[in-house]
Amino acid sequence: MGYTIKHIETTPNPQARKLIVDPAPGRIVSVFDASKGSDDPLAAAILSCSGVSNVLVHTEFVSVCFTKETKWATLKSAISKAIGGVDD
Numbered sequence: 001m002g003y004t005i006k007h008i009e010t011t012p013n014p015q016a017r018k019l020i021v022d023p024a025p026g027r028i029v030s031v032f033d034a035s036k037g038s039d040d041p042l043a044a045a046i047l048s049c050s051g052v053s054n055v056l057v058h059t060e061f062v063s064v065c066f067t068k069e070t071k072w073a074t075l076k077s078a079i080s081k082a083i084g085g086v087d088d
Helices: 041-047 072-083
Strands: 004-010 016-022 029-031 052-057 062-066
Touching (some): 004 072, 016 072, 029 041, 041 062, 062 072
Antiparallel strands (some): 016 062, 052 062
16 A cells, blocks of 8 residues: 554554554545445555554544554554554
8 A cells, every 4th residue: 555654652542543654644534433444545444454443544644543452562563564564
């Protein structure tokens, strides 16, 4: 897909992470029901990862929420593979 995770930030929500990706998405897409999927390729790739509950693709970052049963370390690796790479 061609995105690289440049930096990951925690958020006030312990079940969410803010991903700074390169290139910047440049658009806004929100999907609050993972079962509905998305027409946006970046959102769809992240939603395909087991444990993701919702995604916000913003002009400069991506916010990913995940289920309480999901371990971030495992999900981070899956997201990185789904979108194209990691540099963190």
